[in-house]
Amino acid sequence: AQSVTQLDSHVSVSEGTPVLLRCNYSSSYSPSLFWYVQHPNKGLQLLLKYTSAATLVKGINGFEAEFKKSETSFHLTKPSAHMSDAAEYFCVVAVGGSQGNLIFGKGTKLSVKP
Amino acid sequence: DAGVIQSPRHEVTEMGQEVTLRCKPISGHDYLFWYRQTMMRGLELLIYFNNNVPIDDSGMPEDRFSAKMPNASFSTLKIQPSEPRDSAVYFCASSFRGSGANVLTFGAGSRLTVL
Numbered sequence: 001a002q003s004v005t006q007l008d009s010h011v012s013v014s015e016g017t018p019v020l021l022r023c024n025y026s027s028s029y030s031p032s033l034f035w036y037v038q039h040p041n042k043g044l045q046l047l048l049k050y051t052s053a054a055t056l057v058k059g060i061n062g063f064e065a066e067f068k069k070s071e072t073s074f075h076l077t078k079p080s081a082h083m084s085d086a087a088e089y090f091c092v093v094a095v096g097g098s099q100g101n102l103i104f105g106k107g108t109k110l111s112v113k114p
Numbered sequence: 115d116a117g118v119i120q121s122p123r124h125e126v127t128e129m130g131q132e133v134t135l136r137c138k139p140i141s142g143h144d145y146l147f148w149y150r151q152t153m154m155r156g157l158e159l160l161i162y163f164n165n166n167v168p169i170d171d172s173g174m175p176e177d178r179f180s181a182k183m184p185n186a187s188f189s190t191l192k193i194q195p196s197e198p199r200d201s202a203v204y205f206c207a208s209s210f211r212g213s214g215a216n217v218l219t220f221g222a223g224s225r226l227t228v229l
Contacts (some may be wrong), residue, residue, distance in 0.1 A: 032216055043118070043205055043220030090157065094216040101170060102216060104157040 002027045004091045006105035014113045019063075019078040021108045023091030026072065032094035033074045034102070035065055039087045047089070050074065061085070086112045118221035120206050126227045132194040135224045138187055139208030147218060148181055148191050149205040157205075163189065196228045 007022040025031055032051045036044040048059025055067040061084075065076045074091060088107045095101040119138040127133055139146050147162040161171040166183045174181070178197070183189040193200055203225045207218040 034216065036220075041222075043222045044207075044218075045220070046217055049217060101159060101162070102218070106156045 002029075002031065002093045002095050002103055004033075004093045004103060004105040006089075006091050006108050008108050009106065010109045010111070012111040012113065013081045015083055016080050019076070019081045019085065019110065021076040021089050021091075021110065023074045023076065023105060024072050025074055025091070025093050027093055033065075033067065034092040034094070035059065035063070035074075035076050036090045036092060036104075037087050038090065038107075044090065047076070081110075081112045083112050083114065086110055118206055118208050118219050120204075120221035120224050122224055123222065124225045124227075126229065127196055128229050129197055130195045131228075132192065133196045133200075133226060133228075135191040135204050135206075135226070137189045137191070137206030137221060139189070139206070140210075140219055141187065143208035143210045143219075144186075145209040145211065146183060146189050147207040147209075148189070149207065149220075151203045151205060151223070152201075160191070160204075193226075196226075198228045201226055201228050 003026045005024045030052050034049045035047040037047050038044045047063050048057045050057045050067045058064045063078045065074055067074050088109045090107050091105040092102050121136045144165050148160040149157050150160055151157045160173045161181045162169055163183045179193055181191045203223045205220050205223045207220045209218045
C-alpha cells in the first residue's frame with residue numbers, strides 16, 4: 001500500500017537560510033510524488049511533481065525536490081528562505097493504478113524568522 | 115480562469131441541520147474531488163468524479179454524507195443531519211487528465227462549524 005511520512009511536523013528557519021522538508025514514501029509501484037503548499041486560509045497549490053522522469057524536480061518559487069529510490073525519499077529543499085515561504089507543506093503520493101486518488105502526508109508547518 | 119470556486123467560504127450551523135457545500139470546477143477539467151481537512155486526521159479524500167460520474171466514494175464517512183455532480187460545471191456535498199464532528203474545512207479540487215489527472219487545483223475551501 002502507498003503511504004507518505006513527513007518526518008517533521010514543524011520546521012523553523014531564519015530568512016535567507018536553507019530549507020529542508022523531509023518526506024519518505026512507501027509504494028508498491030513506481031510512484032508519482034508531489035509537494036503541495038497551503039498558505040493560511042487558502043487552498044493547496046502544487047509546488048512540483050515527480051513522475052519518473054528526471055530525479056531532480058524543480059518547482060515554483062525556487063523549490064526543488066530529489067527523488068531517491070534507494071532511500072525512498074522525496075525531500076523538498078530551497079537554498080534561501082523568504083518570509084513568504086511560511087506555510088504548510090504536504091508531501092503526496094498517487095495511488096498506483098488510480099487516476100485521481102492521492103494520499104497526503106500530515107503536513108510540515110514551515111516558520112520563517114526575520 | 116477564476117480557478118475552482120467554492121461556496122460558502124464559512125458556514126456555522128447547529129447540530130441536526132442540513133449543510134450544502136458547492137463547487138464550480140475549472141472549465142474543461144474532467145475530474146472533481148472533495149477532500150476534508152481536520153487537525154486530527156489531516157486531508158482525507160471523500161469522493162471523486164470523472165466526467166460527472168462518481169468513481170470512488172469509499173471515503174465518505176457515512177450515509178449522512180452525499181455528493182452529486184449534475185453537470186460538468188457544478189458539484190455539491192451535502193451533510194444531513196450535521197453533527198459537531200463534521201466540523202472541518204472541506205476542499206473541492208479539479209484536474210484534467212490530459213495534464214496528468216493527479217495534478218489538482220484546489221479551491222479555497224469551505225470552513226464548516228457545527229455547534
